[in-house]
Amino acid sequence: RKEVEQDPGPFNVPEGATVAFNCTYSNSASQSFFWYRQDCRKEPKLLMSVYSSGNEDGRFTAQLNRASQYISLLIRDSKLSDSATYLCVVMNRDDKIIFGKGTRLHILP
Amino acid sequence: GAGVSQSPSNKVTEKGKDVELRCDPISGHTALYWYRQSLGQGLEFLIYFQGNSAPDKSGLPSDRFSAERTGGSVSTLTIQRTQQEDSAVYLCASSSPGYEQYFGPGTRLTVT
Numbered sequence: 001r002k003e004v005e006q007d008p009g010p011f012n013v014p015e016g017a018t019v020a021f022n023c024t025y026s027n028s029a030s031q032s033f034f035w036y037r038q039d040c041r042k043e044p045k046l047l048m049s050v051y052s053s054g055n056e057d058g059r060f061t062a063q064l065n066r067a068s069q070y071i072s073l074l075i076r077d078s079k080l081s082d083s084a085t086y087l088c089v090v091m092n093r094d095d096k097i098i099f100g101k102g103t104r105l106h107i108l109p
Numbered sequence: 110g111a112g113v114s115q116s117p118s119n120k121v122t123e124k125g126k127d128v129e130l131r132c133d134p135i136s137g138h139t140a141l142y143w144y145r146q147s148l149g150q151g152l153e154f155l156i157y158f159q160g161n162s163a164p165d166k167s168g169l170p171s172d173r174f175s176a177e178r179t180g181g182s183v184s185t186l187t188i189q190r191t192q193q194e195d196s197a198v199y200l201c202a203s204s205s206p207g208y209e210q211y212f213g214p215g216t217r218l219t220v221t
Contacts, residue, residue, distance in 0.1 A: 034209050043200055043212035044152070087152070095140060095206050096165060101151035 003027060004090050006100040013078055014108050020074040021103045023088030032091035033064055033071050037084045038102065044087055047073075075105075083107045111135065113213035115201050121219045122191055130186040130216045134203030141184050142210060143176060145197040152200070158184060159206070191220045 006023045013019045025033075033050035048055065050062040050071050061074040075082055088100035114133045122128050134141050143155040154168040158178045169175070173192075178184040188195055198217050202210035 032207060032209075043215055045212070046209050049209060089210075091207070094164070095159065096157070097142065097154075097210060099144075099152045099154070 003098045004088055004100040006086075006088050006103045008101060008103060010104040010106050012106045012108055015078060015080060017078055018074065018076045019078055019105065020072055021086065021105075022070050022072045023100050023103075024068075024070045025088075025090045025098070026069070027090070027092055028066075028069060030090045030092050033062075034089040034091075035060075035062055035071075035073050036087040036089055036099075038087055039084050044099075047086070078107045080107050080109060113201055113203050113211055115199075115213035115216050117216060118214065119217045119219075121221060124193060124220055125190055127187065127189045128191055128218065130188075130199050130218070132184045132186070132201030132203075132213060134182060134184070134201070135211055136182075138203035138205055138211075139181060140204045140206055140210075141178060142202045142204075143184070143186050144200045144202070146200060146215075147197045155186070155199075188218075191218075193220050196220045 004025050035047040036044040037047045038044040048057050048062050050064050054063045059076045063072045083106050085102040085104050087102045090098045116131045141158040144152045146152050156176050157165040160181045161178050173189045176186045196219050198215040200215045202212045204210040
């Protein structure tokens with residue numbers, strides 16, 4: 001089993017819709033979780049950290065399920081500018097950071 | 110404040126030449142990471158520094174690749190005898206331990 005797994009997509013979603021994607025991780029001792037976004041030919045940028053109680057930032061909601069070892073990202077009222085690749089990131093206790101391969105999202109006008 | 114910077118932004122080199130890529134992390138960040146990314150692919154971890162030491166070199170693809178970090182700040186990734194398959198974007202990121210990473214803009218390496 002890969003350390004961090006994501007559905008590569010692409011997810012093709014009409015503008016204004018809600019979209020969600022999950023990421024699973026294999027190391028139960030992982031301690032920190034993040035979502036990054038990467039635009040074409042650009043470096044990854046932090047979208048949001050993921051906290052145990054779940055957290056929201058505007059249209060974005062992140063959830064962590066430690067029992068099932070997955071994190072999720074929900075995007076409400078999607079915008080054309082949300083089109084990007086979303087990377088799931090897991091940090092272990094030794095500060096080793098594992099990136100998922102990313103989920104491609106296309107918002108359609 | 111200043112983010113992570115990398116130089117050069119683009120490098121074209123001939124097969125067989127050596128190249129050096131530089132990363133200036135965010136001031137105060139003790140952790141520094143190197144990745145590479147081929148077009149349309151995910152991030153490939155290369156090496157991680159905590160201070161000047163590299164506890165994890167597991168991602169270096171071959172002994173042609175080496176990296177060092179001096180003064181707990183600047184890091185250099187060296188690729189010797191470059192091959193065409195080394196062509197990629199090389200990304201550097203820094204962080205405080207346990208916290209999120211911040212990436213530089215990358216160095217696009219093309220080996221002809």
